[in-house]
Amino acid sequence: MTVFLFFLMGGLTLAGALGVVLARNPVHSALFLVQTLLSVAVLFLLQDAQLVAAVQVIVYAGAIVVLFIFVIMLLGVDRREALTEPLRFQRPIALALGALVLVEILLLAGHGWATGAKTASGVPLSGGDFGNNIQRVARVLFTDFLWPFQLTAVLLVIAVVGSVALAKRSGRPVGDEIDAASGPQGESVP
Amino acid sequence: MNIAPLAASLEITPSYYLVLAAALFSIGAVGVLVRRNVLVMFMSVELMLNAVNLTFVAFAKALNDTAGQVLVFFSLVVAAAEVAVGLAIIVVIFRRRRGATADDLTVLKG
Numbered sequence: 028m029t030v031f032l033f034f035l036m037g038g039l040t041l042a043g044a045l046g047v048v049l050a051r052n053p054v055h056s057a058l059f060l061v062q063t064l065l066s067v068a069v070l071f072l073l074q075d076a077q078l079v080a081a082v083q084v085i086v087y088a089g090a091i092v093v094l095f096i097f098v099i100m101l102l103g104v105d106r107r108e109a110l111t112e113p114l115r116f117q118r119p120i121a122l123a124l125g126a127l128v129l130v131e132i133l134l135l136a137g138h139g140w141a142t143g144a145k146t147a148s149g150v151p152l153s154g155g156d157f158g159n160n161i162q163r164v165a166r167v168l169f170t171d172f173l174w175p176f177q178l179t180a181v182l183l184v185i186a187v188v189g190s191v192a193l194a195k196r197s198g199r200p201v202g203d204e205i206d207a208a209s210g211p212q213g214e215s216v217p
Numbered sequence: 218m219n220i221a222p223l224a225a226s227l228e229i230t231p232s233y234y235l236v237l238a239a240a241l242f243s244i245g246a247v248g249v250l251v252r253r254n255v256l257v258m259f260m261s262v263e264l265m266l267n268a269v270n271l272t273f274v275a276f277a278k279a280l281n282d283t284a285g286q287v288l289v290f291f292s293l294v295v296a297a298a299e300v301a302v303g304l305a306i307i308v309v310i311f312r313r314r315r316g317a318t319a320d321d322l323t324v325l326k327g
Contacts, residue, residue: 033229037237044241047260048248056257060264063241067267070234074278079289083270086293091263091300098304099256102311118251125247132239136232150283163283164290172287179294186298190305 032073039066057095064088075152077160234275242268253318255307259300266296 039062046059064087071080150157150167157163168176241264248261270289277285307317314321 029229030227033233037233040237041240041244044244044248044264047257047264048244048252050257053254053256056260060260063264064267067241067271070237070271071274073229074234074274076274076277076286076289079270079274079286082290082293086297087263087267091297094300094304095256095260098307102308102317121247121250124250125243128246129239129243132242133236136235136239151281152277152283152286153281160286164286167283167287168290171284172291175291179291182294182298186301190301193302193305193309 029073032069036066036069036073039063040070053099054096057092057099060095061088061092064092075160078164231275231279234271238268238271238275241265241271253320255310255317255319255322258319259303259307262299263296266292 043059043061043063043066047056047063050056050059064083068080068083068088071077071083150163152160152163157166245261245264245268248264249258252258252261270292273285273289273292277283310321311317
């Protein structure tokens with residue numbers, strides 16, 4: 028059962044990832060992204076990460092993808108993208124670089140020296156008297172990782188303030204901000 | 218064709234998850250390099266972050282250490298902050314240039 032689920036969800040993950048990259052319509056890319064994220068959530072469940080799986084569904088599939096689709100709808104960029112590449116040799120070089128990254132990571136994953144370090148917390152994932160998965164994660168998060176946890180609050184405040192400052196219209200109507208000299212370029216395939 | 222004995226003899230080790238995460242990361246990297254729509258490039262970055270999360274969880278399981286799963290939360294926070302700021306930047310670019318491809322960013326080269 029675990030073997031079957033792994034190969035099914037792994038296949039769905041990779042198919043969704045390829046769909047994100049290959050789909051010409053950004054809305055389709057976002058929907059393929061949802062497929063990938065939900066499949067990865069099931070893979071988390073297969074590895075005793077129940078809380079992470081739930082957070083993956085809620086935060087990624089629930090919030091981040093909705094934000095993506097919201098921006099796509101707001102901007103109206105849900106039309107097809109011109110697939111002609113202005114730079115020569117860009118596609119083959121990009122594919123070669125991707126293959127190189129894959130080989131590098133596989134080489135790293137195949138060597139033992141990249142693994143084996145444990146944290147000092149000593150809270151195991153299973154066994155011991157630490158309660159269920161949520162209690163174990165909470166124990167580590169609020170003891171050993173308390174300082175990084177506080178820093179994420181600072182990061183989120185900075186992100187919120189930054190996005191609000193960026194999205195502010197600065198009191199001028201939209202028409203004044205369009206650079207008339209350069210005009211619409213690039214993605215202009217109806 | 219009966220695959221039940223094969224499936225019974227096969228055990229899913231952490232290496233399977235690492236290979237899957239490597240493939241996911243590479244697809245995301247190619248997506249960032251190949252696509253010109255900035256939104257799709259962002260989605261490819263999300264794919265790469267998800268591959269890293271999968272690696273974290275696989276190592277947490279392999280080493281029997283909860284810290285791997287805790288680190289996924291920090292990765293999630295960074296992803297959420299990145300998406301919020303990045304999409305705001307895309308909105309501003311779109312307002313000025315009426316397009317959201319990487320070619321619309323050529324004014325940045327000064």
